[in-house]
Amino acid sequence: MEINTRPLARRDFLRGSLAAAALAATGSLAACATSGTSSSTQSSSAPAGQVSDTNPFGVESGSTVDAVIFNGGYGIDYAEFAGQQVQAKQSGVTVKVTPVTKVAQTLQPRFVAGNPPDVIDNSGAGAIGINTIRDQLAELNDVIEAKNYEGKVIKDTLYEGVTEPGTFDGKFIVLNYALTVYAIWYSASLFEQNGWTVPKTYEEMLALGEEAKGKNKYLFGWGKEAATYYQTMAICSAIKEGGDDVRLALENLKPDCWSLPPVQDVFNGLKKIIDAGYIKPGGAGTVFTASQAQWSDGEEFLLQPSGGWIENEMKKQTKSGFKMTGAPEPVVSSNSKMPWEALHSTAGEPYVVPSQGKNVAGGKEFMRAMLSQEAAVNFAKTKLASTIVKGTVPSDGFGSTALQSQIQMLEAAGSNVFSWNFVDLYGMNTDQLVVWNSFLSGDSDVAKLTKGLQDITDKVAKDDSIKKVQVS
Amino acid sequence: MTTLASGGLTSGVSAPQGGLKRIGSARWRKRNLTFDKITFFLVFLIIPVAFYIAFVVSPFVQAVYFSLTDWTGFTPAMNFIGLSNYGKLFTDDTFLQAMSNNILMAIVVPIVTLGLAMFFATLVTVGGSTRGNIKGLRNSSFYRVISFFPYVIPAIVIGLIWSQIYDPSAGLLNGILTRLGLEQFTSFAWLGDPRTARWCVMFVIIWGLVGFYMVLFIAAIKGVPADVFEAARIDGAGRLRTAISITIPLIRENVQTAFIYIGILALDAFVYMAALEPGGGPNNTTLVMAQQLFTTAFTKGQFGYACAMGVVLAVITLAYAGLVFAVNRIFGGKSEVGE
Numbered sequence: 001m002e003i004n005t006r007p008l009a010r011r012d013f014l015r016g017s018l019a020a021a022a023l024a025a026t027g028s029l030a031a032c033a034t035s036g037t038s039s040s041t042q043s044s045s046a047p048a049g050q051v052s053d054t055n056p057f058g059v060e061s062g063s064t065v066d067a068v069i070f071n072g073g074y075g076i077d078y079a080e081f082a083g084q085q086v087q088a089k090q091s092g093v094t095v096k097v098t099p100v101t102k103v104a105q106t107l108q109p110r111f112v113a114g115n116p117p118d119v120i121d122n123s124g125a126g127a128i129g130i131n132t133i134r135d136q137l138a139e140l141n142d143v144i145e146a147k148n149y150e151g152k153v154i155k156d157t158l159y160e161g162v163t164e165p166g167t168f169d170g171k172f173i174v175l176n177y178a179l180t181v182y183a184i185w186y187s188a189s190l191f192e193q194n195g196w197t198v199p200k201t202y203e204e205m206l207a208l209g210e211e212a213k214g215k216n217k218y219l220f221g222w223g224k225e226a227a228t229y230y231q232t233m234a235i236c237s238a239i240k241e242g243g244d245d246v247r248l249a250l251e252n253l254k255p256d257c258w259s260l261p262p263v264q265d266v267f268n269g270l271k272k273i274i275d276a277g278y279i280k281p282g283g284a285g286t287v288f289t290a291s292q293a294q295w296s297d298g299e300e301f302l303l304q305p306s307g308g309w310i311e312n313e314m315k316k317q318t319k320s321g322f323k324m325t326g327a328p329e330p331v332v333s334s335n336s337k338m339p340w341e342a343l344h345s346t347a348g349e350p351y352v353v354p355s356q357g358k359n360v361a362g363g364k365e366f367m368r369a370m371l372s373q374e375a376a377v378n379f380a381k382t383k384l385a386s387t388i389v390k391g392t393v394p395s396d397g398f399g400s401t402a403l404q405s406q407i408q409m410l411e412a413a414g415s416n417v418f419s420w421n422f423v424d425l426y427g428m429n430t431d432q433l434v435v436w437n438s439f440l441s442g443d444s445d446v447a448k449l450t451k452g453l454q455d456i457t458d459k460v461a462k463d464d465s466i467k468k469v470q471v472s
Numbered sequence: 473m474t475t476l477a478s479g480g481l482t483s484g485v486s487a488p489q490g491g492l493k494r495i496g497s498a499r500w501r502k503r504n505l506t507f508d509k510i511t512f513f514l515v516f517l518i519i520p521v522a523f524y525i526a527f528v529v530s531p532f533v534q535a536v537y538f539s540l541t542d543w544t545g546f547t548p549a550m551n552f553i554g555l556s557n558y559g560k561l562f563t564d565d566t567f568l569q570a571m572s573n574n575i576l577m578a579i580v581v582p583i584v585t586l587g588l589a590m591f592f593a594t595l596v597t598v599g600g601s602t603r604g605n606i607k608g609l610r611n612s613s614f615y616r617v618i619s620f621f622p623y624v625i626p627a628i629v630i631g632l633i634w635s636q637i638y639d640p641s642a643g644l645l646n647g648i649l650t651r652l653g654l655e656q657f658t659s660f661a662w663l664g665d666p667r668t669a670r671w672c673v674m675f676v677i678i679w680g681l682v683g684f685y686m687v688l689f690i691a692a693i694k695g696v697p698a699d700v701f702e703a704a705r706i707d708g709a710g711r712l713r714t715a716i717s718i719t720i721p722l723i724r725e726n727v728q729t730a731f732i733y734i735g736i737l738a739l740d741a742f743v744y745m746a747a748l749e750p751g752g753g754p755n756n757t758t759l760v761m762a763q764q765l766f767t768t769a770f771t772k773g774q775f776g777y778a779c780a781m782g783v784v785l786a787v788i789t790l791a792y793a794g795l796v797f798a799v800n801r802i803f804g805g806k807s808e809v810g811e
Contacts, residue, residue: 104770111546132544132773224664225751282640284664284754290639300641427772431566433751437664441754465542465774 049361054089056146056368057361061092065362068107070123071099073309074178074349078379079121085369086362089149095366102126111136116354118363121177123349129427130174130350131467137173138355140166143364144175149372157371159410162347162388165419168469175367176347178379179386181308181406182232183326183343188401190299190322198327200340202237202269205330208302209278218301219273221280223288226306227436228429231453233305234270236329236344238263239418243337251422251471253461258453265332267446274442284437293317296324305329307348308385311402324402326409341412346419347388425469431456532786538779545775557780567781570752570759571788574739577674577760578792581738582731585678586685589730592619593689594715598701606701616690619683627680631747634676638662638748666754673748673758677741685730692723724800731796739789742766761785 049060059065065086069079076099083095098117100106104126110116111133122128144155144163159179166174186198194215199205209219222230239247242262249257257263273279280301283291292310294300296318304310311324318324331340351370353363369375376389384400386393386407397403410417423429435452438444444452460466539557543550561567596612609615622630637644640659649657662672696719704718720727742762752759761781769778 102770108545108770112548114548126770128546129771129773133546136547280641280659282659282661282664285638285640285661285669286664287635287639290642294641427767430751430767430771434754434756437751437754438666441661441664443666443754465777466772 053147055365057142057364059090059093059359059361059365061090063093063359063362065093065095065119065359065366066117066357067095067097067119067121067363067366068100068103068117069097069121070103070127070349071101072124073312074379074383074385078375078382079370081378082366082370082375085149085372085375086365089369090365093362093365095362104128111354114356116357118353118357118359119366120352120354121349122174122352127350129425130168130352131425131469133352133354134168134171134173136354136356138353138357138360138364140172140175140353140364140367143367143371144172146364146368148368149374154368154371157390158388159390160415161417161419165346165421166350173352175351176349177351177370177387178347178349178383179308179345179388179406179410180348181326181343181345181409182236182306182329183308183405183409184233184329185304185306185310185324185326185402186302187296187299187319188323188325190302196302199330201330201334202266202272202332205269205303206273206276206278209273209276212302213278217299218280219278220303220305221291221294221301222283222440223286223291224284224437225433226288226291227283227433227440228423229305230270230440231423231432231436232344233329234263234266235420237266237269237331239344239420240329240338240340240342241265241332241336244418247418247420248471250457251420253422253426253457253468255458255461256454257457258450262332264446264450267449269330269332270439271446274440279440279442281441284441289313289317296322308402308406309348311400312384326402326405328409328413338416338418341409341414342416342418343409343413344419345410345413345417421469421471426460426466428456428460535779535782538776539783541776542774543776543779544773545769545778546773550776553776557777558784560777561780561784566756566759567761567764569756570761570764571784573670573756573758574741574760574785574788576670577677577738577741578735581674581677582734584674585681585734586727586730588678588682589685589689590715590720590727592682592686593693594711594719596686597690597693598714598719599711606698606705616687619686621683622680623684625680627743628747630676630680631744634672634679635663635748638672640664661754663749663758664754666757669749669753670757673741673744673753676748677738677744680744681734681737685734688726688730689723692726693719696722728796728800732793735792735796736789739785739792761788 049055049058049063051058065083067079067083069076076097080097083097086093086095101124103120103122103124107116107120107128111128116136122130144153144158146154148154148157162176162179163172166172166176168174184198191197194211196208196211199208205219212219220230235250238260239262242260246257246260246262248254249260280291280294292304292306292314295302295304296314299319299322308326311318328340328343331338351367353360353367357363370379371387371389373389373392376387376392379385379387380392380403381398384398384403386403393403393407395404395407397405397407423432432453435444435449435456439449461468538550540552540554541550542553542557592615596608596616598606598608600607600609600612625633636642640646640661643662645662646657646660649660662668700718700722701714704714709717740762741760745758745760745763749758750763752763762785765778765781765785768781769775
């Protein structure tokens with residue numbers, strides 16, 4: 001008896017204390033990860049410093065600006081440069097630039113604690129879904145209405161339509177800094193050697209594929225993480241063909257939006273190229289940078305749909321004499337709603353200012369510095385990419401053919417510039433990659449592709465827990 | 473100080489003699505709850521339990537609570553929505569597919585890995601010449617070191633190495649196969665074809681772990697007295713018979729532990745997948761729950777929903793461990809090995 005009761009009693013004691021503690025934990029500790037809510041202050045809205053023409057947001061002297069910058073393709077040195085500009089213009093203000101690679105993971109606890117940084121470059125694969133935090137961001141209208149360091153109103157110095165991708169339900173909350181031009185990239189030197197011309201329709205692409213085959217090359221190639229570059233190309237072609245109707249149907253997640261005739265025409269055009277064997281096989285198992293090197297270094301295929309960052313991305317893996325040049329995506333027919341020259345261009349590197357930050361004025365001042373001449377020129381020169389500020393790239397593109405062609409394409413497009421948000425906004429890319437990888441591999445057909453994409457769209461559209469953005 | 477210490481000593485001696493029987497009674501408390509005993513409780517019981525609760529129990533409880541809310545993960549605010557996250561989970565095709573992928577992996581990976589590990593461990597320890605002492609194959613220590621190598625490499629590096637080997641155009645595997653004249657493997661996407669992807673990633677996990685479990689089993693087999701094997705040999709048992717009837721029953725507890733460890737790994741598998749198939753593989757055939765959880769939380773900003781996935785993953789893991797225990801017990805594990 002005695003032997004039995006002893007250990008039991010001790011264990012009961014242990015169990016009892018565990019259970020009690022667990023109960024206590026549900027009550028008090030469950031609130032732990034989300035505590036510190038009530039203390040988050042609204043101090044930010046009222047400027048602490050003196051508002052003047054040279055200090056339009058009233059940054060307080062002696063304050064610190066906490067800038068968290070995505071350390072990706074563009075690095076962080078351009079942001080540090082802008083930070084120095086702020087420090088030079090606003091005496092006593094210190095700018096602290098912190099690099100991050102996984103923005104969402106790193107900053108999530110700070111958002112919950114009500115202590116986010118003053119300005120964030122929310123970019124890269126680990127970016128925070130903008131839909132998740134858009135209620136917590138400051139409106140940035142006053143930034144572009146302010147005067148830059150040269151005394152010009154910032155709004156007048158920007159390219160057309162660059163604030164649109166950052167505007168949600170009428171609120172301008174995301175300032176996309178780098179101008180990104182989407183295009184089909186090719187080697188102008190290789191095309192010249194072989195007497196090839198840039199294809200303007202899917203029919204012409206098919207014909208070019210035949211010629212490429214004669215030279216033992218493929219027309220396209222892809223990597224598993226970048227299969228949706230072809231979706232970007234396809235949507236772009238479909239919008240040129242069908243105009244705004246197509247864009248709005250997709251943006252607003254309409255039922256059967258992927259079955260619209262212009263979209264289907266593009267898919268069928270692509271399917272012909274795939275069936276003809278003009279796409280380098282094996283992409284679904286290839287890392288995308290390896291695939292891109294097969295294009296820029298191996299010249300195994302001719303055309304690479306991508307954004308303007310590709311030059312910087314492949315800098316070390318580009319064959320010498322490879323004149324990287326961009327061309328607009330092809331159209332389907334000669335009577336498309338928009339001309340071939342129409343361009344899918346948007347601004348990338350989304351900068352946001354959380355409204356709960358300690359120094360909102362400082363965050364805005366940081367952006368003002370970035371949008372001023374010196375910092376913008378510095379970015380274009382060191383990154384070989386244009387910012388949203390006009391006139392920072394000379395006609396020789398700092399010696400880069402890709403940058404030259406970007407500026408030429410923008411000029412040719414004029415006001416026919418468009419973009420869309422729904423893929424990134426609702427985080428659909430991961431799901432869409434699956435469908436596109438199997439389509440490009442030749443394992444599925446247009447009907448399966450359409451159904452797959454429509455299912456992904458419908459799933460988001462029907463999910464009430466996801467806030468939707470109405471686009472018009 | 474001295475009085476306290478001496479008082480503690482005397483009570484420490486007297487405690488086992490009878491005080492503990494009536495734990496909680498007034499007399500017991502009065503007589504035995506000395507400074508020494510309290511500090512002992514504090515250091516060895518209360519502080520560890522507090523740590524355990526703060527860092528192990530409470531995050532788990534929190535996760536369960538969050539799974540009942542619509543928390544986005546980026547605000548302090550959340551609404552209690554009951555079980556609707558779980559309802560959504562079991563109608564979510566992608567998650568269900570991830571779950572079935574995980575379950576398949578939790579069946580295949582442990583059986584193949586531990587089977588191979590047991591095979592090699594037997595060869596290295598008792599599979600040698602049938603003359604003289606019980607010993608392994610010649611140069612067995614060399615094989616042992618070699619086979620442990622993959623385990624020394626971090627999982628993420630293993631994943632990256634193999635993603636290069638499987639590369640359709642420049643990979644070693646297709647290079648060898650096409651050199652052998654198998655032209656159908658030119659540019660064959662091992663990780664991009666729904667028929668092969670899941671087996672390819674499972675192979676990598678198995679390749680990386682066989683060595684470790686082999687060493688674990690070797691240590692266990694070395695703990696069995698050699699005369700048991702000698703007796704079996706005298707009775708006429710061959711190598712296979714010895715392995716099945718002698719080795720496995722005698723190291724049963726090690727096998728059970730190994731099954732649980734590797735099963736938990738197979739139900740997670742996040743690291744390998746992050747390197748080999750970050751997008752979930754062709755038609756999501758290699759998507760695992762941990763990956764889906766990660767995207768849901770950080771890309772889609774649905775932490776509440778992601779927590780529900782985490783809870784389901786934890787329940788499946790516990791059920792798996794329970795199943796392993798049950799199977800072991802059915803086959804008589806309990807009768808041979810004490811507590």
